[in-house]
Structures are given as structure tokens and as C-alpha cells.
Amino acid sequence: MPQNTVENTPVTMLGLGAMGTALARTWLAAGHPLTVWNRTPARAASLAIEGAKVADSAAEAVAANTLIVLCLLDDTSVDEVLADTDLVDRDLVNLTTGNPAQARARAEWARARGARYLDGGIMAVPPMIGAPDTGGYVFYSGSRDLFERHQATLNVPAGATYVGADAGFAALHDVALLSAMYGMFAGAAHAFALIRKEDIDPAALAPLLADWLAAMAPAVHQTAAQLASGDYTEGVVSNLAMQVAGTPTFLSTAEQQGVSPELLSPYFELMRRRLAEGKGEESLTGVIDLLVH
Template sequence: MNENSAGVSVIGLGPMGRAMAAVYLDAGHRVTVWNRSAGKDGELLARGAHRAATAAEAVAASDLTLVSLIDAGALRTALGDADLTGRVLVNLSSDVPGQARAVAAWAAERGASYLTGGVNTDPDGLGKPESSIFVSGPEEVYEAHRPVLDLLAATDYRGADPGLAQVYYQLNMVLFWTAMTGFYQAVAVAQANGLTAADILPYARYTADSMGLFYAGAAPAIDADVHEGLAERLAMCAASVEHVLHTAADAGVDTGILQAHADLYRRGVEAGFGADSSSRLIGLLRAGAPAAPGAGR
């Protein structure tokens, strides 16, 4: 440890938590770790980390505690009997924005300062300059601990609302998971036609890379609420989605996800937007649907 090292505690030693602790050990910080189940801290202990017997003990060991657990409920369970007075909690667990706000209030009632974070990389990306973390919560708390947090990844402060970091993070996850599911769907159709994932990978990468151009082109018009079907028309897009759906159906693979897409585009046409841009679908999506299971917990 260097002479200016500060103590950092890490609660939760899944792949992300272990990577966080490793970054701080590399930087010469005194690191205390805790995990509910045993056996995940061996390598960290061998490198000089300290094992806390309880989560409460881990919080007591450092002014700054990073939490990497499955969700907000797990955080409350782990820290239920901890003295949080004067401590700083940075919750880097994934959860819904409303839960981030609820935990921030819970932490404040117990005397802690609280920041929410959304980590925009996998564990291997931590400690690398190209990686980033959304952060929100009290600005003075963020600024006081920014140098330590920036060791993990470049922090992108999104404001005082503790839910905003999770809003931005989950928006990225909307894009990520729908893209990954789309890739799996394409692979299933490819395999049904005698192709492999490797066969279609160059084309999948090209499509993924080109999406940024579509987003950049559409965003200004969307924000201006202009949906003229100049470059593309919703009716044309709906026909294309139908072709995708029937290609999958003819291949004998599951079409549930594609059916949902086709239904959305049909609704847009039936609502009278066939000559407009497909961005009209945003209005249909915002009009609402039954809440997802667990939403607003």
C-alpha cells in the first residue's frame, strides 16, 4: 500500500465485486471484503485484502463501501444491522430506478451518504480508461469520492436524483438485451438453414456497427416530434418485419419475440401512421401496456 492509501470496503464478491476489489488492491488501497457465501475471496486475501466476518464489519472498516449485489433487497438484508452513521455507500448493483431512490432514502434515515452507480462494462473492463460508470446522488458526495471511483472506470455524473444513474444504465440494458436476443434469434434461424453463428458473425457485426448511424439520424427528429416518412415509412417497415417473422416461422424456430415486434408494427399501421416514420411507434410504446412482473417493487 502507498502512504496515501485510503480504505475501501467491497460487499458482494461475484465477478464484478471481485474485479472491483482487485482494482483497488492494484492501486494500493486497503481493501476489506465480505460475501454472504464463503470461498470467493481467496485470491483477494492472498493479495492483501482483509476479510470481514459480517457486512456490518466491512462497513465499519472503511468510510467508503461499494456494494455489488443482486438487487436493492439484498443490500438491505446484508446491511440490516450495520451502523451506517457517517458512512458512504456506493450501490453498484443493478436494479430499477425506483428502488435506487428507496434505498437512498433508507440509507439517509440511517445516517449514511448514498450514491447510485451503473457499471457500463463487464468485470474485465474495470480499471480501463475506456470504461465508464453512471453515477447519481448528492454532488458533494460524488466530488469528494470521485478520485477513488474513477479508478474503477471514468465516472459520468448524471445529477442529484439517486435514480437517474439506474435510468441511464437500464436504458443501455434495454438496447443491450434486445440486441443480444436478436442475435440469438438470428442464430436460431441460421442454424435451421444449415449455417453457423460464425457464418453470420461478419454481417451481424456490420449491422450492429451501423445502428449508431440510425440512432444519430433519428434522435433529432424524435426530439422535435417530427415523424415524416421521408427516408422510411412505417408501412414498409411493417412489411419487412412480417418477412422476418415468416422466415423464422418457415425455419421452424420460436417466433414469440418476432411476433411481438410484428404486432407492434401492425398497430402502428392500423392507427393510421403507415405513411409516417417508424418512430411513430414510440408514441404507441409510451401509451403503455401491462406492467412487467416485479416492476415498481
């Protein structure tokens, strides 16, 4: 049953794409009075049936409540949507996907217009919103006071995780985790490519691959510990020299299977560069230093 709406913070939601609609729907279901606006008014129809108030303009929607949540196409859209709005004394929570520099600039922009600001990075897809068992959550950065003031409300769609006063940190955490995800997808793509021409069922390889990736994932804790200590040889089992010595096997196997090595070669090249610096007793952690300019 919905909670008592008297006890729940009213929310204005700007942007009703798939994610914005999912967010809006969970606040409605939890009993939060909700005002919505979208450039395409038809997208608000189903939410109106569920109890949302549909504003005729972004300015009207912003005027309706103190807590304003944005989930728009991009940073440029934020400028366009909020151009004619009065943001004085508003709590602006921006869940529009962007980079750290955009988030920092947007925080200054909001302060100049009299608003308080939080930036967010959503670690979920729309079906995970309002479904806590799926593990979705949202990074938030910017004003800690603002985060704490609205934490209960922000927790409704997905777990709210505060990562720092620097407004760019939510976007940075978001991109860091997604970058690792794409690296994993790249490795999985190469693995499936290797068996593509063979009489091996991809469905049979999949659980082996998933279990292996899960088994390797805890290695990130050792990497973090080594970065913190500065000792990249601590706890090393398979050192850099040993791993570089094994790379020709991966490359020759790819060649034999008619598979491009382009997903692996850049990483192997970094490993060889680090080894050439005389770091053979290290783990792979030293590769990170080669990436940072």
C-alpha cells in the same frame, strides 16, 4: 507499481462475488487501503494475501472506512448485511443490481440512517473491471457532491459516469441499455435461426451480421433527435408505411424456414398499429409512444 497509499482513499468493499472481487482487486492494485467482508469468509482469502484487511463482520467493515461500496446479490441483501451497522457519516455507494424504485427508496433509507448515498449501475462484466481498453464503465446517480468527492477512486475499476441527482437514474440507464442489448440479441437469434437448417456456416454469417448491426446503430441518434423535436418525419428515408409493407416477407420467410416469428411479431404488430393511426410518413420512432402508458 501501486500508487502511494497515503494519497489514496481507503475503501470498504462488502460482497465478494465475481464482480465484487474484481472491484476489490483493482483498488488494491492501485494502492487503495482496502477492508473487505463477505458472508462466506473463504472468498476473502486471496484478497487478504494481496493486502486487504478482512473484517469479521459487516459492522466492523463499515466502521473501518468512510467510503463503503456494496456489491451484493440483491436489494434484500443490502437490508440484511447493513441491518446492524452504524452508517452515520458514511459514504454509501451501492453497486448492487436493482431497479430505479429500489434505488430511490435506498437513498431515502440511507439518509434516514445518517449516510450519504450514490447508486450505481455497472456496464461491464468482471473481466472488464480494471481493463480500461475493454470499454466498461459504471453509471452513478444521487449526490453530485459525493460523486465528485470520490470520482477519482470510483474511476479506478471502470470509468465513472454521473447521470443525475435522482438516485434511480443509474439503474434506469443500466436497464435501458441492457434492454436494447437484449433486443439486439433477439434479432441475432432470429437471424441465426433462419439459416440453422441450411448449408450456411454460422461463422460466415457472424461478421456480416456484426457489421450490419454496427452500421444500423447510429440510427438511434435520429430517433433521439425526432423524440426531442416531436417531428417523426424529419430525415425519413424508409417510412413506416414502406416498412410495414415489407413485414410479410419476413414472416413468410420464417414460416418457410420452420422458424417461429415470436421474436419479431410483437414489434411488427406495433408498427401496424401506428400505421393504422395514419402515421405512414413517419419513421419507426412513433412505436415508442405506443409503448409508454
